[in-house]
Amino acid sequence: MLKQVEGSVAIAESVALCRPEVICAYPITPQTHIVEALSRMVKDGRLHPCEYINVESEFAALSVAIGASACGARAYTATASQGILFMAEAVYNASGLGLPMVMTVGNRAIGAPINIWNDHTDSMALRDAGWIQLYAETNQEAADLHIQAFRLSEAISLPVMVCVDGFILTHAYERVDVPTQEQVDAYLPRYEPRQVLDPAEPVTIGAMVGPEAFMEVRYLAHHRQMEAIGLIPELAAEFHAVFGRDSGGLLHAYRTEDADTVVCALGSVNGTIKDVVDELRDDGVRIGSISLCSFRPFPMAALASAIGTAKRVVTIEKSLSIGIGGNLSHNLRMALQGRGGEVHTVIAGLGGRSITRESLRRVFREAIENRLEPLSFLDLDRGVVERQLERERQVRRSGPAAEAILRDIGAVAARPV
Amino acid sequence: MSGPAQVKFYQTGTFTIGNRLLDVSVRSVQADENRSNSLTSGHRACQGCGEALGARYALDTAMRATGNRIVVANATGCLEVFSTPYPESSWQMPWLHSLFGNAPAVATGMAAAMKVKGRTDVRVIAQGGDGGTVDIGFGCLSGMFERNDDVLYICYDNEAYMNTGVQRSSATPPAARTATTPAVGGEPGNVMHQGKNVPLIAMAHGIPYVATATVADLRDLEYKVDRAMGIHGARYLHVHVPCPLGWGSAPHDTVKVARLAVECGLFPVFEAVDGEVVGRRTIRRRVATDEYLKLQSRFRHLFSPKRDEERLAAIQAIADRNIARFGLLGEGVPA
Amino acid sequence: MNKPFAITLDVGSSLANKTGSWRTERPVYVDRLPPCNHACPAGENIQQWLYHAEEGNYEAAWREIMRNNPLPAVMGRACYHPCEGACNRAQLDRPVGIHAIERFLGDEAIRCGWKMPVEAPSSGKNVLVVGAGPSGLSCGYHLTLMGHQATIYEAGPMAGGMMRFGIPKYRLPRDILDAEIRRIEEMGVAIRLDTKVADLAETMRTHPFDAVFLAVGAHLAKRAYLPAGDASRILDAIGLLHNLETGEKPLLGRRVLVYGGGNTAMDAARTAKRLGAEETIVVYRRTRERMPAHDFEVQEAMEEGIMFKWLSTIKAESGGTFTVEKMRLDDKGKPQPTGAFETMEADSLILALGQDVDLSFLTRVEGLEIEDGVVKVGPDMMTGCRGVFAGGDMVPAERTITVAVGHGKKAARNIDAYLRGATYAPPPKHELAAFDKLNPWYYADASPTVQPILDRARRESTFEEVVSGLDESNALFEARRCLSCGNCFECDNCYGVCPDNAVIKLGRGNRFEFNYDYCKGCGLCVQECPCGAIRMEPEQI
Ligand SMILES: Cc1cc2nc3c(=O)[nH]c(=O)nc-3n(C[C@H](O)[C@H](O)[C@H](O)COP(=O)(O)OP(=O)(O)OC[C@H]3O[C@@H](n4cnc5c(N)ncnc54)[C@H](O)[C@@H]3O)c2cc1C
Ligand SMILES: Cc1ncc(C[n+]2csc(CCOP(=O)(O)OP(=O)(O)O)c2C)c(N)n1
Ligand code: SF4
Ligand code: SF4
């Protein structure tokens, strides 16, 4: 059914259609609307049977999900930013134990300085934690990915993170086709756990494993994600068959067929990128873009074939791997191994800085004209940076940088000297 | 009513584990040839480990009380490490180890799963050491209490982080030597503090059942586990379990040391329902705290090279306060 | 379930890890010798029969007593119970009332008519026993159980020896004594009454017995030299008690003195009181602390109104006036005359100064040696004459029925070996279960069941039994006060306290076994065994 709804609500509704049995969450912007909506559905009985647990921290939230999943319940949680770091230990644990569950990450920057706006630093911080990571481009996809995520998670017994850009998607009102219960039921079978805590067939889960077997355990986790590379497109195809639309899969390639330049990005920014691609195509530029849906597992072959013979790849990345640059480009280079071609990393939109068509058009042009640095920062205010660096050079105790910068740009009143 | 039913039986009364002369119905779970041995042989706990003993006592009782329908969440610590090194497990029931600090929350998830699946016959137990409970897991524990989740949490208190090599926890008693409160300097050993009394904090949550127990009194322990399993909601059992390695006591003295802790008043054994103390195990043969401390090398610096009268008196004062506060002197026990 | 590799394990799989290899010491179950058993002159396995009694299995308990002692009902009353003096429970509260339980069991046996079957095939050997006191009866009983024919020659008209002619019936009712003697007779022990052996050598010559056991006791009353005006006022305790038993009621008068400080003096004094004396005074040359009589007998006598005159010796009598010299104790505790005299009026004086053995019938027995008025025997109870054994009051030992019964048993075993041409080797004694081997924490605090004491008035005037027995529930209670020193009583402590589940419970009555595959040798079981039935032993590596 087509609805004009907030992204969070669309996500909540499709999560609910997946019949989660245990939902546990701790509030953090911009995830709040999702869990609020779910709590209402549990409370008013629309979502039944389901236990909604108001936990005391994200660490507890994910731990509750671990316990629930180990007992064979379909478990769901959602978080963002500081929250995912607060649960970091449990993030690794859930995947290490091979426990299926789905977690929405309403992508948001990580402090300090504390910042509630969108970027991908949070989910990127946990990219190697053994979870599947899917990034949604639109609210429709965000809603749909959750349905696929449960299916995938339970099929391969690994937890799945669905990454949804904070505010840009979570708080945006758009038309979303919310599927029917029958459709979801047809697509998503009952959860049949691979291992379960059951007095009828007791097992010990979570053994201490030493050097004699740890490598193998880790390898097997990797192996399972590699298998997921095959499974993800299958599930997307099946999804298409049931729901009648394309959602998910490893990646979405846009006008890449004959492209010299391919832009690659995660999440909602792909919408803007596609607009710019269209504009440049209109100008006759051979450019295309790839919206990478599955970041973990990282679909190297699919990516390589989508990039095709392009001369260059530009990544638009909403997270900065401080000290080197981009995470996506770093990974992407693996896909291009042995085939040449430049990769430009463009760090963009950190802490919610808007990524405009103009700016994108400018960097794409620079790339095409071979004027783009390997690593660049979209719309970075050099003046602000220089002034602060100068201050620091002069005064050891130059005060908090963030405040000084805010003063510089006039966001707060200058302190009387 | 409070406390286990006293068996009027004059050879050993209620004090021994069982007795061939007792009717099977009044024998302890541990006396049963067919007890579950929830923590079975082959585990790698040290000789005379009180934690291994306490865990089997508690879980065997829970197994009996539920017809073997329990699932267990275990915090990281000695208990977890010595019981489940790959490829061998000593547990007999469904058991999960997740992390050091999240056992209460994992258990909440288990209980929620059981509830939603209509398997309320399966009961959930979480357990951990004092570190996993009163320190790193404390937030999760308090959350679990506050929500009144249907979980029995059992803390095996050996008064330090044993698994990592005997470092101080907030359950480490005053003056005790640990690897991070060494017996050097002007005030050797742990600070002279009141510690964090988690049973009392648990009571402050108003949860239906809180109790302390000890490996020195099996019947009391079994009674409490049994009682706890008969109640729904959050329950807390704090079991005192000597650690020969960490305490520097002889492995064969584990039960004796635990007994002296009770008899001197340093470890009050009581139970509380809905936040109110309803029963205490009174002292039977009172001893001075010195008698307890002397058996443990972690307190040696209080006795040699010379007696640290001031701190010994302070420790005795803690015991005296417990005795007064919990009314630990029964009839006929000299004050 | 297709379990994830390494992370998820099968339950109970640690059984593959045999932690027994950690051990440097191993616990072993032992049976230590309980102090009561150790102290029992009759060699009863008290702890073992209490074990049965604790279960309410009184017949098994009684049969366990009967392995060593054929007179439980008598012994439960008249034995001075040194077992209780040794009982470890005394260090907790009060000793277990062993004698009272024994008496209860003996009485139960009489009430229920329990018998001892003789299962051994007849050996065809004949043994002569001289004297039907406790020692002779015991020897005859044991010989019979071993398949030999025992024939007792008894000088007196009734069997029982000093049990009948010494111990007054208010302490040992005769129906009880009769019943236990009858049971022995019914097993096949032949008792020839009124058959005094006047010359043993002659008897042995005319009656070819394969062996002889002598148990004639000590019946000759010692007399003090006492210048007396009226000798009829002076009698001896043994004679008095004997006459009473045969129906003579001596006239003692209103005021009676008893001279002596042993148990016989107490019996004589209490008997005098029962015969109508208004005042009975025991005159003794030392103090109460130094009196050989057992404290409880003195206590009971005092309760009955018997008076005592300490530090006094009787020097002379004339017309009902007795001259008494005051004594004092020297530094060695010996009484010394002071030269200070006083007089006491009395209608009669009973001498209770001890007994000698009548050895006249032994004069012609070759090899038999006599020393200090008693017959010398070896550790096998054999006299210097081969095939002639002796025991009881006539050999050097404490003079009690329990010692006598023990001698009878021991002699029987040696006679049995002698008859087979072998020597008897007693089983090695176990290490003593001293109090420091116990963990007293586990024993419940319980006061002893005090045998209800008949009210004084009744006891003073009659010969009814003074101390009445335990009833069933009391006896059970009392038996369960036993700590089971040194011997497993299946309290399950070891089974419970082992952190490694290395104790296997074998089921009721079968105790436990160690599973050395897993025992790490921590020693907790040893420490927490209430009764000291486990010991650590170094591991042989
Ligand atoms: C008054 C009194 C009270 C006592 N109270 C107690 C008591 O409470 N508890 C206790 O443990 N002990 C008591 N004793 C001691 C105890 O009675 C004796 O130690 C015990 O009876 C000795 O047993 P026996 O078999 O050696 O001799 P006896 O019991 O003396 O038996 C010897 C038997 O041999 C017979 N006899 C003697 N000569 C011959 C012969 N030539 N031919 C055939 N038969 C012969 C006698 O007639 C007698 O029947 C008491 C003693 C007395 C005197
Ligand atoms: C988050 C985290 N911090 C620290 C540790 C290291 N660690 C493992 S067990 C342990 C001590 C356990 O102490 P306690 O809970 O008292 O149990 P014990 O070993 O004493 O039985 C510590 C500090 C860990 N595993 N995880
Ligand atoms: S260190 Fe202490 S708690 Fe840990 S296994 Fe050894 S005795 Fe038990
Ligand atoms: S307690 Fe029992 S076994 Fe121990 S000495 Fe006393 S009666 Fe004998």
Ligand SMILES: [Mg+2]
């Ligand atoms: Mg600890």
